[in-house]
Amino acid sequence: xxxxxxxxxxxxxxxxxxxxxxxxxxxxxxxxxxxxxxxxxxxxxxxxxxxxxxxxxxxxxxxxxxxxxxxxxxxxxxxxxxxxxxxxxxxxxxxxxxxxxxxxxxxxxxxxxxxxxxxxxxxxxxxxxxxxxxxxxxxxxxxxxxxxxxxxxxxxxxxxxxxxxxxxxxxxxxxxxxxxxxxxxxxxxxxxxxxxxxxxxxxxxxxxxxxxxxxxxxxxxxxxxxxxxxxxxxxxxxxxxxxxxxxxxxxxxxxxxxxxxxxxxxxxxxxxxxxxxxxxxxxxxxxxxxxxxxxxxxxxxxxxxxxxxxxxxxxxxxxxxxxxxxxxxxxxxxxxxxxxxxxxxxxxxxxxxxxxxxxxxxxxxxxxxxxxxxxxxxxxxxxxxxxxxxxxxxxxxxxxxxxxxxxxxxxxxxxxxxxxxxxxxxxxxxxxxxxxxxxxxxxxxxxxxxxxxxxxxxxxxxxxxxxxxxxxxxxxxxxxxxxxxxxxxxxxxxxxxxxxxxxxxxxxxxxxxxxxxxxxxxxxxxxxxxxxxxxxxxxxxxxxxxxxxxxxxxxxxxxxxxxxxxxxxxxxxxxxxxxxxxxxxxxxxxxxxxxxxxxxxxxxxxxxxxxxxxxxxxxxxxxxxxxxxxxxxxxxxxxxxxxxxxxxxxxxxxxxxxxxxxxxxxxxxxxxxxxxxxxxxxxxxxxxxxxxxxxxxxxxxxxxxxxxxxxxxxxxxxxxxxxxxxxxxxxxxxxxxxxxxxxxxxxxxxxxxxxxxxxxxxxxxxxx
Numbered sequence: 087x088x089x090x091x092x093x094x095x096x097x098x099x100x101x102x103x104x105x106x107x108x109x110x111x112x113x114x115x116x117x118x119x120x121x122x123x124x125x126x127x128x129x130x131x132x133x134x135x136x137x138x139x140x141x142x143x144x145x146x147x148x149x150x151x152x153x154x155x156x157x158x159x160x161x162x163x164x165x166x167x168x169x170x171x172x173x174x175x176x177x178x179x180x181x182x183x184x185x186x187x188x189x190x191x192x193x194x195x196x197x198x199x200x201x202x203x204x205x206x207x208x209x210x211x212x213x214x215x216x217x218x219x220x221x222x223x224x225x226x227x228x229x230x231x232x233x234x235x236x237x238x239x240x241x242x243x244x245x246x247x248x249x250x251x252x253x254x255x256x257x258x259x260x261x262x263x264x265x266x267x268x269x270x271x272x273x274x275x276x277x278x279x280x281x282x283x284x285x286x287x288x289x290x291x292x293x294x295x296x297x298x299x300x301x302x303x304x305x306x307x308x309x310x311x312x313x314x315x316x317x318x319x320x321x322x323x324x325x326x327x328x329x330x331x332x333x334x335x336x337x338x339x340x341x342x343x344x345x346x347x348x349x350x351x352x353x354x355x356x357x358x359x360x361x362x363x364x365x366x367x368x369x370x371x372x373x374x375x376x377x378x379x380x381x382x383x384x385x386x387x388x389x390x391x392x393x394x395x396x397x398x399x400x401x402x403x404x405x406x407x408x409x410x411x412x413x414x415x416x417x418x419x420x421x422x423x424x425x426x427x428x429x430x431x432x433x434x435x436x437x438x439x440x441x442x443x444x445x446x447x448x449x450x451x452x453x454x455x456x457x458x459x460x461x462x463x464x465x466x467x468x469x470x471x472x473x474x475x476x477x478x479x480x481x482x483x484x485x486x487x488x489x490x491x492x493x494x495x496x497x498x499x500x501x502x503x504x505x506x507x508x509x510x511x512x513x514x515x516x517x518x519x520x521x522x523x524x525x526x527x528x529x530x531x532x533x534x535x536x537x538x539x540x541x542x543x544x545x546x547x548x549x550x551x552x553x554x555x556x557x558x559x560x561x562x563x564x565x566x567x568x569x570x571x572x573x574x575x576x577x578x579x580x581x582x583x584x585x586x587x588x589x590x591x592x593x594x595x596x597x598x599x600x601x602x603x604x605x606x607x608x609x610x611x612x613x614x615x616x617x618x619x620x621x622x623x624x625x626x627x628x629x630x631x632x633x634x635x636x637x638x639x640x641x642x643x644x645x646x647x648x649x650x651x652x653x654x655x656x657x658x659x660x661x662x663x664x665x666x667x668x669x670x671x672x673x674x675x676x677x678x679x680x681x682x683x684x685x686x687x688x689x690x691x692x693x694x695x696x697x698x699x700x701x702x703x704x705x706x707x708x709x710x711x712x713x714x715x716x717x718x719x720x721x722x723x724x725x726x727x728x729x730x731x732x733x734x735x736x737x738x739x740x741x742x743x744x745x746x747x748x749x750x751x752x753x754x755x756x757x758x759x760x761x762x763x764x765x766x767x768x769x770x771x772x773x774x775x776x777x778x779x780x781x782x783x784x785x786x787x788x789x790x791x792x793x794x795x796x797x798x799x800x801x802x803x804x805x806x807x808x809x810x811x812x813x814x815x816x817x818x819x820x821x822x823x824x825x826x827x828x829x830x831x832x833x834x835x836x837x838x839x840x841x842x843x844x845x846x847x848x849x850x851x852x853x854x
Contacts, residue, residue, distance in 0.1 A: 087564050089691060090557060090607045091803060092828055094239070095454045095584050096579055096580075096593075096732050096735075097576075097579075097734065098530070098576045098579045098734075098735065099578055099579045099593075100576065100578040100579065101581070101611065103328070103572075108328050108392065109332075109669060110286075110329045110456040110569055111284055111287075111302065111329055111330050111331070111723060112185035112272075112288060112289065112301060112302050112329055112360075112362065113287060113362055113851075114302060114329070114358075115300065115329045115747035116128055116289040116300075116358070117291060117358040117360075118362040119226075119357065119358060119362040120207065120289055120291075120357070121204050121206065121351075121357050121360070122204070122206070122208040122210075122211050122347055122353065122358050122359075122360060122361070123202055123203065123209055123211065123344070123347070123348050123351065123359050123360065123361035123595075124202075124203045124205070124206055124208060124212050124214075124215055124361070124606070125199050125200075125201070125203075125218075125344060125361070126199075126200050126201040126202070126203060126215045126218050126264035126368070127196075127197045127198060127199060127200060127367075127370070127371075128189060128194075128195065128196060128197060128198040128200055128220075129196065129220075129761020130193055130196060130222065130224055130761075130762070131193075131194075131195055131196050131227045131229070131442035131758075131761060131763070132193065132194060132195075132225040132226065132227045132228070132236060132238070132326055132442045132762065133192065133193045133220050133222035133223055133225055134191065134192055134193075134194075134222060134223045134224055135191060135192065135193060135220070135221075135223065136221045136556045137188075137219060137220070137221035138143050138154055138200070138201070138218070138219070138220055138221075139218070139220075140152045140154060140218055140434070142217040142218075142219070143203060143213075143214040143215065143217040145199075145477055146205075146210065146213060146214035146217055146793040147210055147213075147563065148205040148207060148210030148211075149203060149204070149205045149210060149211070149214045150178050150204045150205060150206070150355055150357070150476070151202075151203075151204040151205075151321075151350055151354060151355055152201055152202070152203050152204070152214065152218075153188070153201060153347065153350065153354075154188055154200065155186055155187065155188040155189060155190045156199045158187055158188060158347070158350060160748065161350060161354065161539070162318070162682075163295055163316060163346070163350055164189065164408075165315065165316045166185045166186050167186075167187065167312070167340075167341065167343065167346075167405075167406075168186040168315075168395065168413065169185065169407035169408055169409055169410075169411065169412065169728035170184045170409065170413055171207060171407070171409050171412055171418050172248050172250055172412035172413045172416045172438070173250065173416075174248075174250065174686060175249045175250055175251040175415065175435075176189045176390045176449075176696055178266055178537060180247055180248045180249065180250070180412055180438070181239070181241070181246075181247035181407070181440075182249070182407070182414075183238075183239045183241065183242060183247070183282040183406060183407060183440070183663075184239075184538060185406040185407060186343075187199070187316075187346045187347055187350075188201060188343065188347060188516070189839060190223075191220060191463055194405035194406070194442060194743040195236055195404065195405040195443055195444055195762065196370060196442075196762055196763055196764060197367070197370030197371045197440050197444065197764070198371075198405070199343045199344065199347065199371075200218075201218060201284065202347040202348070203217075203345075203776065204217050204355065204694075210775070211541035212351075212801045218269050218555045221642055221763075223377075227442045227760065227761055227762040228245060228440075228441050228442050228761075228832065229441050229443055229760070229762050230441065231379065231400045231441070231490045232400065232404060232439070233438045233456070234306075236442075237364060238405060238440045238441070238442065239440060240678050241302075242336075242440060244703075245439045245440040246437055246438070246439055247403050247407065247412065247438050247439065247440050247442070248254055248401075248403070248412050248436065248437060248438030249252035249436075249660065250414055250416035250417070250434075250435070250436040250437075250438075251433070251434065251435045251436070252420045252423070252433070252495070252496055252524060253431075253432050253433030253434055254341065254402075254431070255433050257394075258394045258395070258396050259396075259435040259672075260512060261385055261393045261394035261431045262383055262385045262393070262394045262396065264393070265385030265386055265393045265394065266386060266387050266388040266389060267385070267386040267387075267390075267468075267471070267472055268384070268385045268386075268646070269383070269384045269386070269464065269467055269468040269472070270381075270382065270384075270473050271382050271463070271467050271829060272382075272386065273379070273460055273463055273831060274378075274379045274380075274831040274832070275377070275378045275379070275380070275456050275459060275460070275463070275832070276376060276377070276750065276754075276755050276756070276831070276832050277373075277374050277375070277376055277377035277402065277416075277446070277756040278374065278375050278449070278749070278750045278754045278755070278756060279372065279374060279754070279756055279772060280333075280335050280337035280370055280372055280373070280374075280375060280449050281332030281368070281369075281772075281774060282332060282334060282335060282337065282338065282361045282368075282515065282573075282715070283332045283333045283574075284331065284332025285362060285363040285364065285368045285506055286301070286302060286303055286331055286338065286342060286344070286362070286363045286368060286372065287301065287302055287360070287361060287362035287718055288300060288301035288302075288344065288345045288348055289301075289348070289358055289359065289361070289740045290345070290348040290349040290351075290352040290358065290359050290769055291352055291359075292352055292353050294422045295319070295323055295324065295347055296315060296323045296326045296574055297317065297319060297323065297324050297325070297353070298326075298327070299313060299325075299326050299327075299345055299348075299349055299675050299838065300326075300327045300328070300329060301326075301328065301331065301345050302328065302329070302331045302334075302338055303328050303330075303334070303338050303571065303611075303659055304331070304334045304338050304339040304340065304571050304573060304611050304612045304613055305328075305329065305569075305570070305571050305609060305610065305612060305613070306326035306328060306571070306601055306602065306603040306609070306611070306613015307326075307338065307569075307603060307609055307610075307611065308339070308341065308611065309326045309345070309692075310324050310325075310326045310603045311590075312341045313326070313346070313349065313504065315741060316346060317349070317353075320345055321686075324603070325602070325603055325604045326598070326602075327601055327602045327603070327604075328571055328601030328602075329586055329601070329746030331571065331573045331574065331601075332573075332574060333573055334451055334571075334573035334574075334612065335450045335573070335746075336373075336375075336447065336448030336449045336452055336613060337372050337373050337375075337447065337448070337449060337766050338449075339408075339448060339611065339613055340373060340408060340409040340447065342371075342512075342543075343360050344363075345486055346589075348361050349474075350359070352390050358426060360754065363817065365768065366767045366768055367623045367766065368445065369499045369766070369767045369768070369772065370445055370764055370767060372444070372445075372455045373404075373408050373409070373411070373444065373445050373446060373447035373448075373449075373757060374404065374443070374444050374445070374446045374449075375446055375447070375448070375449030375601055376449070376455075376456060376750070377401060377402040377446055377756075378395055378399055378400065378401035378456065379398050379399070379400050379401075379416050379823070379848075380400075380460055380677075381397075382395075382396065382398075382447040382460065382464055383395075383396045383398050383400040383654040384464045384465075384467075384468055384798055385398075385535060385690070386472065388453075389482075390472065390474060390479060390482055390483075390636070391482065391483060392427055392428070392429050392430040393431065393462075393485050394429075394432065394598070395423070395424060395429050395432040395676075395717075396432070396433045396434070396435075397423070397434045397435070397460065398420070398435045398526050398818040399415055399434065399435065399436040399437070400436075400437050400438075400439065401414075401415035401439070401446070402438075402439060402441050402443065402446055402447035403438045403439060403440050403441070403445065403593065403719035404441060404443050404444050404446050405440060405441065405442060405443065405444070405445060406440070406445055407445070409444065409447050409448070410447055410448050410452065411438075411445055411446055412421070412438055413439065414446070414447065414448060414453045414456075415453055415790070416434075416436040416438065416453075417453075417454060418452050418453030418454065418455075418547065419434065419436065419453040419454075419456055419457045420434050420457075420496045420498075420542055421453065421457070421496055421498055421545040421732065422457045422458060422494075422498070422544065422545050422549070423457055423461075423494070423495065424461070424487060424495055424496070425458055425462070425481075425486055425492050425541070425543055426455070426480075426505050426541055426542075426543045426700060427485065428483060428484070428485045428486070428489065428492075428743055429483075430818065431495075431497055431527065432495045434496075438441070441833055442761065442762040443758055450615065450743060450746055450803075450804050450807040451660075451804040451807050451808045452547065452613075452804075453545075454542075454544050454545060454804065454808050455804070455807050455811055456545070456809045457810050458540065458811075458812060459540075459544040459811045459812045459815070462539075462540040462541065462542070462812035462813075462816065463812055463815060463816065463849050465479060465480055465814045466538075466539075466812075466820075467731050467828075467829070470823060470828070472481075473676070475819060476539060476816075477492040477509065477513070478538060480541055481506055481509060481748065482511065484505040484816055485500065485503060485505065486795070487491055487504055487506070488501070489509065490502050490503055498545055498561065498696075498698075499695065499830070500543070500698050501695065501697075501698065501792060501793045501794055502698075502791070502792065502793060503543075503669070503698070503790060504702065504726070504790050504792045505541065506817050507788055508541075508700070508701055508702050508724050508725075508788050509541065509702055510602045510703075511724045511788050512539075512702035512703075512704050512722055512723075512787070513606035513704075514702075514784060515722045515784055516537075516704040516706070516720070516722035518537065518704070521535075521537050521706070525691055527767070528708050528850060532710075532711070532712070533708050533709065533710055533711070534708070534709040534710075534711055534821040534822065534825065535704070535706070535709075535821055536629070536707050536708075536709065536816075536817040536818055536819065536820030536821030536822070536823075536844055537704065537705075537706050537817055537820055538704065538705045538706075538707070538812070538813045538814060538815065538816030538817025538818070538819070539698070539702065539703070539813060539816060540702070540809045540810070540811075540812035540813035540816065541698040541701070541703075542700060542701060542702075542808045542812075543698055543810040544615065544699045544700065544800075544803070544804065544805055545696055545697070545698060546613060546619065546696045546697050546698070546699070546700060546800070546801040547613070547615070547616065547696075548613055548616035548620070549610035549616070550620060550693040550694075550695075550696070551620065551624075551690055551691065551693075552568075552569050552570065552609065552610055552620035552621050552623065552624040552626065552689070552690070552691065552692075552694035552712040552724060553567075553568075553569050553606070553607070553608050553609065553624055553688065553689070553690040554566060554567070554568060554569075554621065554624035554625045554628045554691075555606070555628065555686065555687065555688035556585070556628055556629075556632060556686070556687050556688075557569040557685065557686045557687075557791070558669075558670070558673035558677075558685045558686075560677065562583075562595060562670060562674075563595050563596070564595055564596050564597070564669075564670075564812070565586050565596075565597050565598075565599050565775075566581060566582070566596060566597070566598055566599065567599045567605060567606045567688075568581055568598060568599070568606070568621050568623075568624075569599075569600075569606055569607060569608060569609020569610055569611070569621070570600065570609065570610065570611060570612045570616075570617040570620070570621050571600055571601050571611055571612045571617075571743040572600060573612060574619070575612075575735070575736045575739065575803060576732075576738070577598060577600065577617065577618075577621075578598045579732065579735065580653065580731055580732050580735055581598045581618075581621060581622075581625070582596040582597075582598055583731065583732060583752055584622050584731055584784050585625055585629070587655070588626065588629040588633070588655065589629055589655075589669045590657055590668055590669060591668070591669050591670060593782065594834055595670070595744075596701070600627070601661075603812065604843055608690070611833035614802060614804070615699070615801030615802065615804045617801075618731065618799065618801065618802075618803075619697060619795055619797070619800070620630055620692065620693060621729065621793050622797055622799065623687060623688065623691045623692075623693055623796065623797070624691045624798060626691070626767070626797070627689040627690070627691035628688060628689040630689075631687050631689050632655045632669065632687045632732055634637070635653045635684055635687065636653075636670070636672045636676075636684070637653065637658070637682055637787070638818075639672065639675070639676060639679075639681065640658055640660065640672060643659075643675065643679070644660050644663065644665075646661065647662060656668065657671075658672065659671075659730070662811075665832035672684075673685060692814060693795050694794055694795075695794035695795055696794060697728065697792040697794050697795065697799065697800040697801060698727070698792070698800065699720065699725065699726060699727050699800035699801055699802060699805050700725075701723060701725035701727075701805065701809060702723070702724050702727050702809070703721070703723050703724055703744070703809035703812075704721070704722045704723075704809055704811070704813060705718060705720075705721050705814045705816070705817040706718075706719045706721070706817060707814070707818055707821055708719040709815040709821045709822065709839060709841075710819070711843055713836055713840065714835070714836035714838070714840030714841075714843065715836045715839075716778060716818055716834050716836070716839060718748065718751055718752070718814065719729060719780055719781060719809075720781055720784075721744065721748075721780070721781055721782075721783045721784065721813075722783075722784040723744065723783060723784065723785045723786070723787055723806070723809065724786050724787070725740065725785070725786075725787050725788075725802070725805060726787065726789055726790050726800065727787055727789065727799070727800045727801075727802045727805070728789050728790065728791045728792045728797075728798045728799045728800040729789055729791050729797055729798040729799050730787065730789070730796070730799070731799070735786070736787075736802045737785045737800050739803050739805075740783070740785055740805060740831045741783050741785070742801065742805065742806060742808040743804060743805060743806020743807040743808070743810065744780075744783055744804070744806040744807070744808075744809070745775050745780055745810075746806070746807045746810075747782060747806065747807040747808075747809070747810025747814065748775055748809055748810050748814050749773075749774060749775040750770075750832060750833065751758065751810070751811050751814035751815050751832050751833060752775070752779070752814060752818075752832075752833055752834050752835070753773035753775065753779075753836060754772065754773060754774065754775070754811070754833060754834060755772075755773075755832075755833045755835070756772070757771075768808050769822065773835075775812055781812065811832070814834075815831075815832055815834065818830075818834045818839065822839070822842060822843065822846075825847065825850065826847070826850050827843065827846045828846075829840045830842045
């Protein structure tokens, strides 16, 4: 462990900059002479454009340009936004639909970009937008998955954009028929918004034929490739940068229409153009998340061992294919379909549908929270239906310690795990033994108390390779260039500390350089909990190269054999000498010897396989049956993240993820009306968790080091959300079960809980 990281809780060095208002976000770094862009958006969810008159807006005070899709086409920008396609049930591609930069013949969701106004000030651009004449013939609106009332795209009858399947249907059907118990349920996973602290924004500028786009994102190379193709530019003529980014969570990975339109306007005007969304714009147009329903069957034999698992999913794609929208609830959901359980007979059937809503895409976990949520809700339903203890039902069905490495039905290869150990640890940490006493105390006050468990597993996604470059500067400082992108996770701290641990270079001399496609040739960006694992692996590779080259240089300079020079993680040692030069010292020697090739080192390294973080979450809630209000009383997490580089940062990631999952479980819910109007477009209508809603979160780890990387690490960025949705939901259901509630879905708002209790009471009275 010592070799790969000191595992010390180092305080984040970037936080002083952020909390004192010294961060440099898009709005802070935009050129002072940049013009302001404002987007005119569709007021309806579905309609055919019959007239779009921009003449008056173009004559408005301060306006430099107003563009529509027709202007983009006239200017040579005829392409649409790209998206990955999920594999089809029969191996064919799923639906490929055009996603225009600005609306063309039809309007497909409220908030869709129709025109871009560029003016001297934002106020003038907004005023000009009031002068745009848009006329349309409204069409039937499809906000639900079925039945079909309107086709959004001519080439997709019935709006079914994805038809995906994984597993053996005949084997699953036979196993379910032969099962002693089959537990069935319909489970919904409500739609949520990402709501990053910093809204989306960008600025674009041109220097001759070279485009520079700066935006708050999660990686610069995807946007670089897309912009190169859209504008017909050589890759070297596109530079993409990210400044400080105030939250991403998957939502900011995409190249959005506004970024492309601003780049087009900037080229036409010869001036920088900037744009930043306001909060309601973000709620209308940012990629949403979740929004799926399941029909599920889980079979057991007479000894309560799982025999088969069948999931039929319908999920909402939104109006168009987003970046990875097709893949989230199909291919990525399948990665952890069977969770931590020994299930070899399983079937996932997933259908994705287009609707007149904003697109859905990745959000902190991207399919893995949804899959774990569903399976862990079903394990609780099964335990209650069969009259057995839910904790012991899980233990009985865990993949055993002696079964690793374990190949799942979806082809994942879990390398290591010790699930019973973590279950024991979380039972003690959450004081499960004392819960009945706490339940009785709550009941004495007329309240209901519940304890909810979720045992989750993650599959770390994204490119397994990453590049690291280390540069020694003349002033004695060191740059490390990385291909990932911090959105607030603390990368500046963890990467500098890891390099310091391997090389002995003082951490305060190391500067992390990220988010610039001109300075960093390649990179995988940030997403799928990949960043620290892949980047640290690349840092180990470049460190090895530095040691090798510096050793050879020192041997030549000191006139000794190469084998007489060694490195002890802090300084070089030369046999027969008291000299102990550091990396910084050797770099300075190389500079004085005119050896510039020794001052810059770069390596690319790939992980041999994915890691599988896992763990147990326990939520404890109290419910007021008179009002339906749910209070989260305690929350306990025991994770297996393998070896940790910085436990403080890992705990911070878990805290943030837990709160996002709790938000979905207890209060967050995107709501559209029957006309496709978003009813939750402000914080007055969309509930977000506040500090008072969340207790202190108890966090500990029981590491089982991964064998898939030399550090023994497992990614931790999304794990908090993956575990918290089901634990909180199961806790509420545990409380409600004493009053006869058998099935209920997120979000467990006071109204929904109150209604569920009343319906259960009325059902009991009718049965009596």
